[in-house]
Amino acid sequence: MKFSSQVGTRLLHTAAAGAAVVLAATACQPIQALEPAPEREDITSxxxxxxxxxxxxxxxxxxxxxxxxxxxxxxxxxxxxxxxxxxxQKLYDIDAEGELVPQLATELPEVSDDGLTVTIPLRGDAVFADGAKFNAEAVRTTLERHLTLDDSSRKSELGPISSIEAVDETHVRITYKTPFAPLTAALADRAGMMLSPKALEETGKDFGDHPVCVxxxxxxxxxxxxxxxxxxxxxxxxxxxxxxxxxxxxxxxxxxxxxxxxxxxxxxxxxxxxxxxxxxxxxxxxxxxxxxGSLGYQGLTINTGNTEGVGEPVGEIDTPLAQEAAVRMALSMSIDREALVNTVFNSWFEPACSPISPASPFSSELSEDCPPYDPEGAKALLKEAGIETPYAIEMQVSNTPDTLRFAQALQAAVADGGFKLTILPVEYSTLLDVQSRGDFEMLQLGWSGRVDPHGNMFNFLSTGGGNNYSGYNDPEVDQLLKSAAQVNDDAERAELYGEVVQRLQEDNPLIYLYRQRSLxxxxxxxxxxxxxxxxxxxxxxxxxxxxxxxxxxxx
The missing domain is CATH 3.40.190.10 (Periplasmic binding protein-like II)
Incomplete structure (x- = not known):
């Protein structure tokens, strides 16, 4: 089992001194004996x-x-x-090796030396399903919609854009306030899906009732x-x-x-x-x-400030789980990820402790480190924080058999750490609405993953992010994520993302649990x-x- 040497550093600055002694003195409980998970070979097509x-x-x-x-x-x-x-179709896509490749674009973007100007060459032979021509103006219209629509989930994926210009029929130029390295990866997902300007004009916000694309x-x-x-x-x-x-x-x-x-x-x-x-x-x-294998994760989202809906200003939730980092850390310490995943999912899935897959080129020692499994230490943290045990939490989950099976195993496991989980199953589509509204204490959902860590982290963790369902608000995390997006060197970006993970494992607005294998x-x-x-x-x-x-x- 791995431990992050920095996990708990900031927490212990504010927790009682006795808690520091408990964390330092309590040994990690051994994971129950399990058969080693077999090696799995990817079969992608x-x-x-x-x-x-x-x-x-x-x-x-x-x-x-x-x-x-x-x-x-x-x-x-x-x-x-x-x-x-x-x-x-999108401007870019990923292939079986996870490499970014052109789709409606013809080449990877041309980026100016200062990183502020990005020029994308486009296909000249594509039309939308309604006969409208696909061209640079259509790209500009789509990206502007992603940036300005009130309930857009794409805005924070596209970075600090200052202007978008149709240079000619087959070239679009995007200008940034500061460099933004994850752009191509963002355009290989929903932000890069091009929408018919004719259909947008006719349907507006109702575009999703009858989508028209290439x-x-x-x-x-x-x-x-x-x-x-x-x-x-x-x-x-x-x-x-x-x-x-x-x-x-x-x-x-x-x-x-x-x-x-x-x-x-x-x-x-x-x-x-x-x-x-x-x-x-x-x-x-x-x-x-x-x-x-997956670039994504499954985890617990804890509502720490989502009182008005995702993307809205952070509010205050007056519960120990929402306000006390010690309580959330104790919950994380109560989870034996490896034993749970191998037992519930027959070793087909893998434990996860961060939003960055170990297979990612942006992985690092910090992003692969796991919090300790230590139920006795968890109970001691709760005691030092003045929390009466068992501490009750309502957890909403989708009502699929595998999810419920895992939820029930988790419910039994965290009892040893001083927690009492109540499981509330709901339909998957309802659960998406619940997390957007902030109408939950804790829920279990996941993210299918993106090739660039920005797509797994910024939207979910930055203040006001389009997928920040927790209502998490940490200026240092905001700055680290912005800094990572401005750097083109992979090693430097990996180091910055590792620092973000380090902070997350102190605050735990999201507790990462496992990675699925797409079957x-x-x-x-x-x-x-x-x-x-x-x-x-x-x-x-x-x-x-x-x-x-x-x-x-x-x-």
């Missing part, structure tokens, strides 16, 4: 290769949760990204809590490489029903296969599984499916295999 495909057909994908609004400016759900991937497919209809359908867009610039007629995303929240529909052939792709089912599923004929199942009569470390399943170039090869498959 089932390529078509030289196999013959059958043109046309309707592919059905089972989604484990309903997407939120189909508006790239405001959405926050991973499942929305699944659907938008086929409809709304993509292999275009929106057809949405039946709430049931399905979303897209169809092939004949105006797409690379339509010759699109094989399916339609894709239907069917909402099937129960993992057992998703697996049953996959076995019956009623669906051809299913996301988020349960670690309880995946081993058996991988042994079945006619079914394959893609798997890849996507498919039937062996389809190919051209991909899934990368950002968690998104790509179906744009998927196809049904010709009849003579439908049963060959890949296991």
């Amino acid at each position: 089932i390529p078509i290769g030289d196999r013959e495909v059958r043109e046309g057909g309707d592919l059905v994908m089972a989604l484990s949760a309903e997407p939120d609004r189909l508006d790239p400016t405001t959405s926050s759900s991973l499942y929305t990204r699944y659907v938008m991937q086929t409809m709304c 993509g292999p497919f275009k929106f057809v209809e949405r039946v709430p809590q049931t399905s979303i359908k897209v169809e092939r867009d004949p105006l797409y610039y690379d339509a010759a490489n699109v094989h399916l007629d339609t894709i239907t995303y069917r909402i099937i929240t129960d993992a057992n029903i998703r697996a049953a529909n996959l076995r019956s052939g009623d669906v051809q792709v299913a996301d988020t296969i349960s670690p309880q089912d995946v081993d058996a599923l991988m042994q079945e004929d006619g079914v394959g599984v893609l798997q890849v 996507t199942a498919y039937t062996n009569n389809v190919a051209g499916i991909e899934t990368f470390a950002d968690g998104v399943v790509h179906l744009s170039n998927a196809a049904f295999l010709a009849d003579s090869q439908e049963l060959e498959g890949e296991n």
Whole structure:
């Protein structure tokens, strides 16, 4: 087990002196004996290769949760990204190796020597699904919307932009107040999805009811809590490489029903296969599984000041959990991450202690360090803070079987540290609303991850950030995050992000728990499916295999 030598430093400046003695003298409790987690090999695609495909057909994908609004400016759900991937291409994307590659742009951005001017070259052959031309002015319009729409979740992802200019039809120039290194990575996600200016003018804030973008497919209809359908867009610039007629995303929240529909052939792709089912599923004929490690995390968000809604000024919550860093640290110390994850998820997932994956080039010793597992020390911290135990906390979670299984195991585990968790299960889409409104004491949710740590941290941790659901407010963290975004050297950025993690492990507005492994199942009569470390399943170039090869498959 790793320990951060600095964890608790600032906390102990304000806690009673006796607490410092307790922390120093209490040994880390050993994690229960477990079988070592097996090495997992990433399988990110089932390529078509030289196999013959059958043109046309309707592919059905089972989604484990309903997407939120189909508006790239405001959405926050991973499942929305699944659907938008086929409809709304971005200026950039990531590939199987996690490298940034052009999509609607033609090259990586050209950055001036002072880092303040960024010029992006654009495709000249793309049009939106409504026939509007894709050009630099359309890019400018989209980015301005991301920056100015009242409930935009993209504003803080794009950095301190001072102006956006359409230089000519195929070049857009972005000028910054200070350098902003994460821009390309931001434009490889929702901030880079380009929206039809014609549709924006006609629909305004209602764009998400009928989104219009550049993509292999275009929106057809949405039946709430049931399905979303897209169809092939004949105006797409690379339509010759699109094989399916339609894709239907069917909402099937129960993992057992998703697996049953996959076995019956009623669906051809299913996301988020349960670690309880995946081993058996991988042994079945006619079914394959893609798997890849995650850049994201699952964790506990503690409401420390989100009283008026995300992005609004921080308020005061008069509870020890919200106000006392000692209480939050004690909660973190009560969690044996490795034992919980290996036991609940059959060693398919990995413990996590920070928002930076160890696989990231921005990882460091500080970002990989874990708080001690020390339930006796946790109880001592609570005692020194004058907290009567067991200290009660209400935790809201999504009502999926795997999440509830983990929540119940966590509930039992933290009791040893002096806590009493009450679990309140809610629908996933409801939980997204709950965290935005700040209508919670603590909740368990995650983030699918971005290739640049800025995308995993700034929005969630900076004061007023678009995803700062905790209502966290720390000027030093704000400054560290801003400084990291202004530096182009990866090693220097990694060091700064490590310092942020160090501060987080003192304050714990977010308690990081584990990283999922994306498990996507498919039937062996389809190919051209991909899934990368950002968690998104790509179906744009998927196809049904010709009849003579439908049963060959890949296991």
